[in-house]
Amino acid sequence: MTMRRLLCVLALAGLGIASAHASRMSLPASATSSDCAGLAHDDGKLAGEASGPYLHDLLKMPIFADAYRQLIAGAALPEWVRTGGTSTPAQRVQVNGKPWLLTESCKPHDCPSEHVHVLFEPRSNTMVGMFVRDPGAAPQASMHHEDKTELIWLGAPDGQMKNALLHALRFTE
Known part of the structure; x- marks a missing residue:
């Protein structure tokens, strides 16, 4: 692309x-x-997409894919994060007075236990994110499973970026 x-x-x-x-x-x-050509709908949205492109579509675009690879490079993350997992359409959000693209993805066949949220600002090619692992939410988790939710910040999100990512997490669960 x-x-x-x-x-x-x-x-x-x-x-x-x-x-x-x-x-x-x-x-x-x-x-x-x-x-x-072929991307626009009558309402100006992407053809076949409710809101915006899916993470797996964005990962086909070099500028996004390069930023994404750099974002997750140093983190110990599962393989599905590298390939995009199961995602929902990206959404436009405002952070620090700028428009950002928010993409969300989760572990295939086990969304509640692992998910990643990524903010991308294309003008500056800035990307930050958050990976969440909640073993207690997995289908095979016992009722007495100790809550050890793990949150890994990706990139260097400032306070407002973290709030936007946590807000997205709140509406994921």
Whole structure:
């Protein structure tokens, strides 16, 4: 995927980098309307997606994939995190007065026990995240399982970024 296509996807997801409307698309100078062919819906959203692109789609785009690899490189995380796991459509959120893309993903066939939440700000190519492991939420956990929820911050999120990620976690459970 090209940078133009990523800008197009993010524009259609509503990040304000470019605006997409049913009647016309206004893209950054580096992008052309052919870069976005087939992505737009009548309502300006991505075709076939409720809100924005899924994590596995974003991971096909070099600029996002590179930032994601750097984000998780030093952390001891399960393999599903590296490949994207099971995700929901990305959402546009405001953090520190800027639009960010929030992606959420979980362990296939066991979402309650492991999940990752990632914030991406495409203008600065900044990415931060949070990995959560809750063994007590796994289907095979006993009723007397000690609660040892593990939270791993990815990147260097500031206080407002952490709040946004924790807010996403609150609505995941």
